[in-house]
Structures are given as C-alpha cells and as structure tokens.
Amino acid sequence: MRRLFLAAMAGLLCLSLQCARSQKLAWQSNTKADEHQLVQFLYPEQITVAADKPNVVELHFRVNDGLHINSHTPRAKSLIATRLMVEEPAGVNVASVDFPPGTDYSPAFSPQDKLSVYTGEFVLRAHVIAKPGDHLVQAALRYQACDANSCYPPKTAPVAVSVIAK
C-alpha cells in the first residue's frame, strides 16, 4: 500500500514538473517580436483538425491602412519577400504554406513600376498534419512595409495557433 502511495506521489511530482515545463514552453516566445507591428495576425487562435490526416489551416492577417507589404514573390530581387517561419512542435508537421498572389501596385512616386504587394486582409494556407492531442504552433511572419512616401524596416509579426488534433 505504502509502495503504491509512494509511486503515486512520484507520479504527481513528475506531472507537476511536466506541467511547469509545458507552461514555460507555451508562454515563452523564441521569436523576437517588434514593438510596432504594421501587420496584425487576426485569427485563428485555436483550431480543431483531424489527427494524422492532411489539413489546411487558413491564417488571416491584416496590413494596416495606407500601407502595403511585398508579396511572397516580389518582382525585384532586392525587395524583401513576405515569409512565414514556422516552429514545428513535436507531433505537428507543417508540410508547406501557400501564399496568395500579390496584387499590382504602382507607387505615386514611381508610376511606371509595378510592385507585387499585399494590402488589407490576406490569407495564408498552411498544410498541417498533427498527431492526436493539443499542440501550440508558433510562427513568425516576416514582412517589409511601405506607404506612399516611406519604407519601414523589415519586421516580424508573432503568430500562435492552438491546434487540437482529434
């Protein structure tokens, strides 16, 4: 009986240790987020997917009014493309991410140029396979924004989605 009690106590201790560790992982952020974001991650915060099957998770973002960011495939090599860097937790595989095509934009200061940009809301489609359980998928959207007269240094917007695979 005592042995059983001791084993239960040891289990409780392990559980609490695991609990502390997992909480740290859930709240820590390895991605250095910039203070003044020009692009916001809108949703989803949480999503339920079919376990061990390919799923598509749509990630919605919004570019602040009056700004544009380069698309994933800007027309000039010198321009900084929008990218998504994903941190795959154990049990989650993000096979690929589809980016929407950019829309044409000609800046007022250079009307002959046609840039490929995102403005307003845009959606990325992540192809995800997850093992059964709850997972926190963290990612970072790298972008570079401009307005009609200025360009802003590249920034990184944090993304966090709780994936429940059943």
Add this chain to the structure above:
Amino acid sequence: MKRNHLVLILVIAALALMIWSGVDNYRRRKAEQEKIKAMQAAVLVPAAPAATGDTAAASEEEEKSPLEGKQAPPFTLETLQGQKISLASYKGKAVLVNFMATWCAPCKVETPWLIDLRKQYAPQGFEILGISTDDLDKDDKKLNAQDKAEIAKFVDNMHIDYPVLIDGDSISHPYGGIDALPSSFFVDRSGKIVAATVGLHDRSELEADIKKALASGGA
C-alpha cells in the same frame, strides 16, 4: 517513519511546484496582455508608420525632428571597402546624412537627385554620406560578405559616387531611431542639424535644405 517523511516532502514539493507554475503562468499571461495592450495602443496612435499616404507626408512635414537645432550625433562607420569615416572629419562642410536601404523604393527615386545635387553643390562645400541600414550578418562571414555584395551592387547600379557607409542600424538610436526610410539629416558647417526629413520629398525641398545647411554654421 522515514518513509512517511519522504512522502510528506514529496507531497509538499509537488504542491509547491504546482502553485509556483500557476503563479508563473498568471504572471506571464499578465505580461503578455500588457504587451499586447501596448502594441494595440501603438497601432491606434496615428504615428507615421500607421498613417495613410498623404496624411503621413503632411504629419511628417508638420512634425519637426527633436534633433533640429542640435549638434549632429557623432559617428564613425565603415565604407564597403573597410575605410572608417567619421562625421567629425567633415566639419566646415555642409553634410547630408542620408539613411537608406537597398530594399527601399523611395530611396531609389531620390538617389539620382542626390547625385545631381551633390555635383552641383560640392564646390560650395557640400557632401553626402549615404548610411545603409541593410542587415549585415554578424555571425557568418560568408553571409556578411553576401550582404555587403548586395549593397555594393545597389551602389553600382544607382551610380552613387558619394561615400556609402554600412551598419547604419548601429547609429540609428542617437538619430532618434530610424523608423522610416529615406531619412535625411542636413548638417551645417558647424555640425548642427538644420533640417531633417522622413520619407520621399521633392527635389526642390531637398535643394532648399541643402542651401540652408550651406548657409549656416560658417566661420
């Protein structure tokens, strides 16, 4: 008896750990919420980066840089060839300190104007220091060389004939934090900032500020 003590210690340790993790969790959640609130407040404030096109330009013109009228923060940066250049060595000349980047489209528009204006006003004692804010990999020599090569290519393609200094981010803070490009500081012959602009401005405005810098701070 000893076992009982061990069990008691284990229970207390487990409970303490659970309480600690709960408190820590709450503290982190609070900090995260504060951070999000601060970010939202920053976005809601119509600061230059979040403002729309025309209004952004207007507010930039209305807002005078706090550095105007003050001595230009001193700096020493390297050229792409590794030569060290200090702002102090240009004392007696009017200098345009122009923060730019290879990925900045408006910078490409104003660069030919800057080249022309430098040619025009150099005989009167005018110089431009282009300050590249492009990222430079500090850990990997190969990537660092690639980054420098990209800047060199830009300088070459744009036919820039004035000094272009690299690692501009390292002097961003004393210049008020360079939030937008191009950012220009017009320094007079005594080293004082007489005008500062953010974003693309007309060639005539650039010229007026160059004239202002040339006319001020002489012996």
